[in-house]
Amino acid sequence: MIDLIHRVREPLHVVRCPEGGITVGGITVGQGDLLGVLPALYPEWLGDRSFCEVHGVRFPYVAGEMANGIATTRMVVAMARADMLGFFGAGGLAPSTVEIAVDELCRELAGRTNWGVNLIHSPAEPAVEEAVADLLLRRGVPRISASAFMTLTPAVVRCAVSGLRRETNGWISRRTAVFAKLSRPELAEQFLSPAPEPLLRVLVERGQITAEEAELARHIPVAEDVTVEADSGGHTDNRPLSALLPTILAVRDEVCARHGYHRPVRVGAAGGLGTPGAVAAAFALGAAYVLTGSVNQVAVEAGVSDEAKKLLAQADITDVAMAPAADMFELGVKLQVLKRGTMFAARANRLYQVYRDHDGIESIPQPLLDRLEKEVLGASVADVWVQTKQFWAERDPAELDKAERDPKHRMALVFRWYLGGSSRWAITGDPARRSDYQLWCGPAMGAFNRWAAGSFLAEPATRSVVQIALNLLEGSAALTRAHQARTYGVPVPAEVFAFRPRPLS
Numbered sequence: 170m171i172d173l174i175h176r177v178r179e180p181l182h183v184v185r186c187p188e189g190g191i192t193v194g195g196i197t198v199g200q201g202d203l204l205g206v207l208p209a210l211y212p213e214w215l216g217d218r219s220f221c222e223v224h225g226v227r228f229p230y231v232a233g234e235m236a237n238g239i240a241t242t243r244m245v246v247a248m249a250r251a252d253m254l255g256f257f258g259a260g261g262l263a264p265s266t267v268e269i270a271v272d273e274l275c276r277e278l279a280g281r282t283n284w285g286v287n288l289i290h291s292p293a294e295p296a297v298e299e300a301v302a303d304l305l306l307r308r309g310v311p312r313i314s315a316s317a318f319m320t321l322t323p324a325v326v327r328c329a330v331s332g333l334r335r336e337t338n339g340w341i342s343r344r345t346a347v348f349a350k351l352s353r354p355e356l357a358e359q360f361l362s363p364a365p366e367p368l369l370r371v372l373v374e375r376g377q378i379t380a381e382e383a384e385l386a387r388h389i390p391v392a393e394d395v396t397v398e399a400d401s402g403g404h405t406d407n408r409p410l411s412a413l414l415p416t417i418l419a420v421r422d423e424v425c426a427r428h429g430y431h432r433p434v435r436v437g438a439a440g441g442l443g444t445p446g447a448v449a450a451a452f453a454l455g456a457a458y459v460l461t462g463s464v465n466q467v468a469v470e471a472g473v474s475d476e477a478k479k480l481l482a483q484a485d486i487t488d489v490a491m492a493p494a495a496d497m498f499e500l501g502v503k504l505q506v507l508k509r510g511t512m513f514a515a516r517a518n519r520l521y522q523v524y525r526d527h528d529g530i531e532s533i534p535q536p537l538l539d540r541l542e543k544e545v546l547g548a549s550v551a552d553v554w555v556q557t558k559q560f561w562a563e564r565d566p567a568e569l570d571k572a573e574r575d576p577k578h579r580m581a582l583v584f585r586w587y588l589g590g591s592s593r594w595a596i597t598g599d600p601a602r603r604s605d606y607q608l609w610c611g612p613a614m615g616a617f618n619r620w621a622a623g624s625f626l627a628e629p630a631t632r633s634v635v636q637i638a639l640n641l642l643e644g645s646a647a648l649t650r651a652h653q654a655r656t657y658g659v660p661v662p663a664e665v666f667a668f669r670p671r672p673l674s
Contacts, residue, residue: 175647181207212642217457219433225283227252233462234287236260242273244470249284251635256314260289264300285312298324316350317404326364333385349392352406357417360392361424399440402463403504403609414454443613444620445644445668463614468634474598480510486615490514493521495588507608516545520584529576557586624670644668
């Protein structure tokens with residue numbers, strides 16, 4: 170029965186035999202009463218068909234934008250060529266580095282539109298957010314995934330509005346499709362609504378959009394694809410998908426009815442998607458598409474070191490913790506990281522505690538400062554400040570001016586040196602800082618490891634981002650099929666719901 174139900178591309182007959190039993194498979198109607206026929210179920214059909222049509226993909230599947238280039242250009246290219254969608258992880262990178270990646274993607278994926286780049290909210294560096302937005306629009310990046318936003322900003326609205334035009338049939342077409350990754354209903358309402366008038370006026374006054382574009386923006390949502398991010402790696406509110414997704418689907422329905430949109434607005438799911446069962450559950454809840462993040466870090470295309478991938482491959486579902494975020498350190502924002510095999514979470518939380526309790530480096534008691542230098546920073550504060558000044562002198566000199574005036578901000582920049590470095594050490598595989606690796610990771614990583622154990626996906630060399638995606642989708646279809654059979658009254662054994670990874674094409 171397992172094989173029959175898992176053959177999702179073939180019709181499945183459910184028959185009651187004369188003696189009262191039930192048989193599943195290719196049995197003629199004459200042998201009993203036909204209870205039902207399950208048509209073929211293709212993984213391509215699991216989500217909203219409009220997602221595939223609009224974005225030019227075969228599968229309703231997205232590989233998410235792990236920051237610092239962990240979601241590499243190589244990963245994006247592989248996804249695009251497999252007729253899926255991938256976003257380059259531009260968060261945390263300098264605009265000049267992002268531009269190099271965009272150049273490569275434009276060259277490798279010329280003629281394709283099923284790829285994109287992340288635009289991360291940077292409240293501490295608004296100029297960087299603006300510069301990346303300007304770059305993505307100038308180079309014609311077809312899709313932009315906006316993440317970590319706490320409200321709409323001129324940069325993200327500009328990305329959504331630039332290039333709007335009315336076609337001869339009256340429809341409004343977009344030059345750039347903006348995805349919004351979020352986890353709060355109030356933020357979903359902002360992205361699902363038309364761009365607010367004050368922001369449109371600001372952009373028109375700056376000459377960044379035209380009056381015509383502003384007028385057209387009043388009739389469409391900022392984003393027609395909203396990714397609901399449940400308990401995930403990196404920035405997360407730790408909400409369960411089963412509670413969050415239906416809530417935001419309801420917000421979508423209410424906002425769309427209020428504004429009378431004439432085309433579909435899709436809501437996808439992310440967070441906790443490390444097994445076929447989790448993916449099937451997301452689609453069953455109504456997700457138009459799914460987006461995976463944590464699990465792609467063990468893919469051969471991921472931009473982290475082999476040593477970091479080994480740590481991730483050993484994770485279980487409880488081996489995660491919350492730690493301060495480098496980009497929003499002073500706001501107290503935290504993100505989810507790997508706990509097993511690294512001391513990063515404990516050390517980063519210790520730094521935030523010190524930051525919260527003191528007004529500057531000078532006010533930290535010397536014994537405590539000595540311990541921080543030895544046990545956390547791994548360097549003297551003086552040496553860290555030299556490197557920090559060099560970094561900000563190139564990236565944003567205004568940060569140094571602020572640090573000269575505000576000792577607490579100077580302390581924050583010193584501590585953020587450790588937070589930023591810990592991610593870089595994991596990417597480069599610095600053996601001297603192995604215990605400081607910062608690896609963004611949610612429980613999905615542990616679930617994936619348990620599912621992949623003993624299969625071909627347990628081998629690092631076979632863990633391509635495409636094989637991970639195809640197996641999650643195929644398995645999701647198989648489990649959906651098993652559930653369908655059960656709803657026909659078929660006594661489906663438990664093992665039918667266990668799909669094992671296999672090489673797919």
